[in-house]
Amino acid sequence: MTNAYEPQKIEPRWQARWQSEAVYRALNPGDPGFDPKQKKYYVLDMFPYPSGSGLHVGHALGYVGTDIVSRKKRMEGCNVLHPMGWDAFGLPAEQYAIQTGKHPRATTNENTRNFKRQLELIGLSYDWSREIDTSDPKYYRWTQWLFNRLFEKGLAYRTSVPVWWCEELKTVLANEEVINGRSERGNHPCVRRPLEQWMLRITSYAERLLADIDAVDWPESIKIQQREWIGKSEGAEIRFALDGHDTHSLTVFTTRPDTLWGATFMVLAPEHELVQRITTPQQRAAVEQYVKASATKSELDRTDASKVKTGVFTGCFALNPAFDVADPRAKVPVWIADYVMLGYGTGAIMSVPGHDERDFEFARKFDLEVREVVAPPKGHKGLADGECFTGEGTAVNSGPIDGLATKAAKARAIEWLVSRKLGSARTTYKLRDWLFSRQRYWGEPFPLLHLADGTTVAVPDDELPVLLPPMDDFKPASDGSAPLARVPEWVNTVDPRSGQKARRDTDTMPGWAGSCWYWLRFMDPHNQTAPFSKEAERYWGPVDLYVGGAGHAVMHLLYARFWHKVFFDAGLVHTNEPFQRLFNQGMVTAYAYQDAGSRLVPSAAVEASGDKYVNAETREPLTQIVTKMAKSLGNVVNPDDMIAEYGADTFRLYEMFMGPLADSKPWNTRDIPGCKRFVERVWRVFVEPEGDAPIRAQFAAGAQVPAIQGDTLTLERSLARALKRADDSFQNLNLNTAIAGFMTFINDATPLLPAMSRSQGERFLRALAPFAPHLCEELWSRMGMPGLIVQAQWPVAEAHYLIEDEIDLPVQVNGKLRATAKAQKDADNAQLEAIARSAVENHLAGKEVVKTVVVPGRLVNFVVK
RNA sequence: GAGGAAGUGGCGAAAUCGGCAGACGCAUCGGACUUAAAAUCCGAAGCCUUCGGGCGUGGGGGUUCGAGUCCCCCCUUCCUCACCA
Structure with a gap:
């Protein structure tokens, strides 16, 4: 046992322990040990597209936030569903394949492995037994199955619509790939050209999508954007x-x-x-x-x-x-x-x-x-x-x-x-029907057959999934037809019902498809007979808290609501809306540096001296600006580096300490040592660095229990304030204020350390645990507390310790602060006025008091002439 | 052009109800410890000041005993959507 704080050692150790005890495993109805009386809580992150560049600290922001909420909810006794998966179909992997010849399946697997590694490094409490991958046939089998429900209700139809065509790339592009009439990739001109496409009749749900938005707990700005979009x-x-x-x-x-x-x-x-x-x-x-x-x-x-x-x-x-x-x-x-x-x-x-x-x-x-x-x-x-x-x-x-x-x-x-x-x-309505097909490879094949007699029928449910055929050339054809059309042995088939010759539909679904129902699959991810069981959906639905960037305000959230309503009509789900509360995390921006000519200087070439910045080579003075994180600016920060240097707990604390979860704010690596210092101060409060005992004697099991008086009472009050602040911070997810409260408590406790009790120590650790779980688990175990802190109970402030007997009473004259006086908390107005009057005697001398305002417990204001 | 979010110290920010503006951090400065440095600990600090005080939450008005907070007008930044008849 060492007494230095070594996050690189303790963090992997506790992560392994949590994993081996499956502490984040959420139980479904019917699972052994499931308790029907326990409250459920479903916290969902918008799952990521696993890009090749990995996670940066901006993605991690929301994930750390939801992790802290999940951990607190577990400590409050809830059965918490907190899953993670991969929105793995999409164009970048395919584009990358065209350029490099590497199959999208291979790059997707590599990328998801990397993402998962990064998420695990942060110590996030996902139930990985529920991990899903939208590009896995075990998943997209059910995406196709659900598409069949839309198809049989007449909500999918084929028609000729103008779509973006890029002559240079010889391909059809999705709307989101065309910016100002040019291709996102390569900046080539595009034109609209009519082509046969699959459409989803979202417009027939326009009225309900509009009406039902009133009933959910979403940011008003998102509601407005959806209403405007429906138009x-x-x-x-x-x-x-x-x-x-x-x-x-x-x-x-x-x-x-x-x-x-x-x-x-x-x-x-x-x-x-x-x-x-x-x-x-x-x-x-x-x-x-x-x-x-x-x-x-x-x-x-x-x-x-x-x-x-x-x-x-x-x-x-x-x-x-x-x-x-x-x-x-x-x-x-x-x-x-x-x-x-x-x-x-x-x-x-x-x-x-x-x-x-x-x-x-x-x-x-x-x-x-x-x-x-x-x-x-x-x-x-x-x-x-x-x-x-x-x-x-x-x-x-x-x-x-x-x-x-x-x-x-x-x-x-x-x-x-x-x-x-x-x-x-x-x-x-401004809302148009949804262009749902892409002439691409890396997506869900439409489970449809075009029969010789000209009709189009769905592939029977029990024949699903329609697997993507193996291919290694994904280039779109020059006439805009999909890559799948080049695999005749896949295209040409027989309708299993009529025995007629049939051609498979060669389009694939857009990137949005997999994310239109993934929150439902998480409820019952291994079901092989249905996308999810009725019991699981009845128990877990709807999502209690859904956190993601405001960038998805319209598209994803509208599409997801649309599918959910179709499922509701089909009797597959029991709620009208999928996401009860939506929360938008802010964007993490970064600093970038400009020289006098407004040219951007890569961060690597910037030197800081105090609050000034200069170009390290030319010594030119630079101005600091705030921008998006971008590779080209060299200001992308990745969590791996931060964790390697400071540890996961410090990283998590800094992510939250930056500001309210909802706000945009700049990442500043220079600020992280503040959080690191805090973590080390916590450590030293509990562990004597020079000693060899695992924990200070006062915190060990069987330590003498001090009476709650004197310094111990002062600390009890300080702790109560910290616990209250921590609890309150979950209302609006301004978890920065919770951390400030913890810091204040540690600042109070450091000089009064001998008076701090084992009980105060363990309650403090329980409150800090969702934020800095590894540190707290380690100290908890050194204290000899039973069980794991991740399974302990969330501590609540005792109300009577929040009340001070004596207050500092501000005294104003004409609204300006002139003095503060000590007053008893429960003093009446006359007493307060008397105390106040004597405190500002010199300011009142020779003046006429025309009015006296006394706010009990708050302040006294004399209005004079 | 429309809609949304936001403007508080050198920086990130705090401030249930209208009631001590700047908590908590970063950077800075001073001190202790050290051969020295790092680390740590203690302390200072919004701005101006003739040391009485004055000014301060993007700017200007208003309501109020009292406004960062409420009302009206204006400016700036960021995000989303683009002529929706």
Whole structure:
């Protein structure tokens, strides 16, 4: 037994012990030893994509936070489910394979091994018996099985949609791989091109996805982002006849049916199907050129999208149904312009330039008629002032709805349209159906067969999984078809039900698929007859606390909610929503350094002297800035290095001590020694460094129990405050304040050490244990405490030690602090006033006290003239 | 352009209700110990000051006996989404 603090020795030792005793193993209903009366708590991290570069300290932030919560919940007696796994399908592994020839299976296995090693180094309390890998056939078998449920409900369909095509890479790219019209990798130009794709009908759940978000305990900012993304808007669909085209009409969506009388032109999206039919010969050349240009240009140079509206007249006129055909106002020109999106509403609008900014700008540019149909309320500028008015007002120049306020005018306009069969009320959503297929290799194959008779059927559940065929060339074909299409022996098969010849679907699912239900698989990860058992789901669902970055605010969380609702409808799960409480950890940023010309200098070449920074070579002064961690800046910090140097406990403490879990904050390795010092001070409080006893005698079993008085009472109060602060810090996960409380206690205890009792020592260790588990386990064992501290009970402050008998009473004169006086905690107002008055006598001399404010137990304020 | 989050010492930050602004750390400075250094321990420290005090939570107004905290306007930074009719 040595008395030096040696984290490199004690940490692996306790990790091995926890593993051998399976202390983080969560029991399911039916498992031996399962206690149905015990409360359950499910803490989930957003599981990582195991990239080749490994974890950095930013990823670890949330994992340390949830680990501390899990450990505390266990100590509070909960059956805690805290699992971890790998979101292992995805494009980087495949891209890497194309470049290096290394199979995605091999790199994925390597990467997950590395991630797991890193997580274990940190001492995280995952139940590794539940580890899952979305790219493992044992897992994706059930992803396919769940897809079949969507397919049989008609929620998956195949259609031709415009997708990103990159000519340079000869491949289809996912939306998330295209940034400002260029490929994320290589920065090549991309264009939209129609291709047959699988879609999921998420829009049919739009209303429920919107409504149910009110009931969950999520950050309001995320709720707002989801609501905005779903983007419900209510309005009307209106049909316009086209002059000279009896067979075609033009339907538009508007949220302002009351402004129909002010519609002076129409605009179609350039891709709108009517464009070809209605364009007149004179305009054809101009229109075709515009359509072609907008296929690339509109998305390509968005950076210098100078917001100048462009468009071309088709030569065609529509008839505004608000007016009689003979009325000159009825005939309105039809234009095309790229400010109208094909995918939203009907891909066509009626333009009301008097009351819509975009239409107003367009009308000005092309000199089109602007007519006022909504009079602004008094005090607002309108067309009379040369400005467009988009707010609510009173209908004017609008025939049957004249004089109505906007709200009523909308309703009346819809009635009017319905009665004439010109339109109807309609609600639209920004949310689009979900493009669910990728022409890629490293994903779940669709469990679908295209039969000789032209129908498409699901592979029967009992034939799953449809395994990815072995391949070693993953390059997409030049026509955009998937790599799987090049494996004829895999593609060509027979439908096991009808015996017909069949072709397998050669698309794979997107990276999101595996993460759409993984929290359910964690509940029952080894089930071979179902994705998860009903009993397990009834017991564990929903997730009590889900922690991850705000970057997944929309996509993952919306997709996951969608699948969960489909499962709910299918009777597979018993809750409407998957994640009861969501918490977003902040981003860990890092410092970077700039020279006078704002050029970034790699961190390795920066030298610090006090609070100044200079370039180590040139001695040029540098400015410190805060940025993302990036390889190119050389400021990525990885946990392995930190742990090797300081130990896991110090690393964990620093991660939390930086600030509230929710805040973004810069990593500063220079600050870590503060946490290291704290850990060492804790050690020395318990262990005499020069001695050879495992623990100071006062903390050993059978030590004399001091009376709680004098210094021991002072420490008891200090400990109570620390325990209270620690407990409170879990409310908002500002665990930094808990650590500050522990530090304060150790600062108090150090000079009063002889008065500290064994009981105080062990309670302190129990509170610190979730934060610094190895250290506490070691000291706990040296104290001769029974069992493991990870299984001990969470200590709670005794309320009466939180109350001080004597307080420092601040005394203010005119709101300014002039003195502090000692006062008894329970002194009444008159006593307090008297004490206060004598404390600030000199400030009151010769002044008239006009008012005295006494806040019992808080302060006294004299208002004087 | 829209939405969100946030601005407090040299730095990270703290401050249930409106009630002593800057706890706890880092860096800094001083002292002890040491042949010396490291480590450790003790102490100082928001800024200005004529040593009475004054000024201080991005800026400007307001409410209040009292505002980091509540209300209005403005500025800056970061994140997300881009013309959604």
